[in-house]
Every structure is written in C-alpha cells, then in structure tokens.
Amino acid sequence: MTSTFTTAVGLLAHRDMGLQLPLCALKSAAGYYIGTVHDEHGPVSRESVEYFGTQQQAEEALASGRWTQRLSSGL
Incomplete structure (x- = not known):
C-alpha cells in the first residue's frame, strides 16, 4: 500500500506568484x-x-485548521 503525504501550500503565494510554499x-x-x-x-x-x-x-491554529484564509493579498 502506498501513502501520499501532502503539505498545505499558501493559496495566495501560489495564485499570485506561482510559488508552492x-x-x-x-x-x-x-x-x-x-x-x-x-x-x-x-x-x-x-x-x-x-x-x-x-x-x-x-502553529496550533495551522495544525487544527482553525484559521481563516485571506482571499486577497491587497490591504
């Protein structure tokens, strides 16, 4: 059996700059x-x-998913 581990990447970094960080x-x-x-x-x-x-x-918010994703990189 094969397992795949994925790391969450920044939505805005990926969308706006093409970076998977x-x-x-x-x-x-x-x-x-x-x-x-x-x-x-x-x-x-x-x-x-x-x-x-x-x-x-x-770090706890990130680990638990209890945070809100920004949808815009603007102010």
Missing part, C-alpha cells in the same frame, strides 16, 4: 500569522486573516 507561522510587527516564506527572498505571503498573540497559537 508550505504554510508556517511567521512574525510581523502586528503579531504572528500564517503565511509563506521563500528560503532566498524571505516572507512571501500572509495567508491568514487573523493575527495571533504567540507563535504557539499560530
């Missing part, structure tokens, strides 16, 4: 958020609508 917890001045980062270029997209108070809260 895994989702992760990132930090900004506003707080922690779920987004994507490129090894060479740094942060690429903020995927979550909400900000979280701690990295652990952002």
Whole structure:
C-alpha cells in the first residue's frame, strides 16, 4: 500500500506568484500569522486573516485548521 503525504501550500503565494510554499507561522510587527516564506527572498505571503498573540497559537491554529484564509493579498 502506498501513502501520499501532502503539505498545505499558501493559496495566495501560489495564485499570485506561482510559488508552492508550505504554510508556517511567521512574525510581523502586528503579531504572528500564517503565511509563506521563500528560503532566498524571505516572507512571501500572509495567508491568514487573523493575527495571533504567540507563535504557539499560530502553529496550533495551522495544525487544527482553525484559521481563516485571506482571499486577497491587497490591504
């Protein structure tokens, strides 16, 4: 039997920039958020609508699926 493991990728990073980057917890001045980062270029997209108070809260939201996907990369 074969199993397939898929990592969730950022919708906005993929749609707007053609990049398939895994989702992760990132930090900004506003707080922690779920987004994507490129090894060479740094942060690429903020995927979550909400900000979280701690990295652990952002990671738990990502793991549980309890976060809201942004539909637009604009302000």
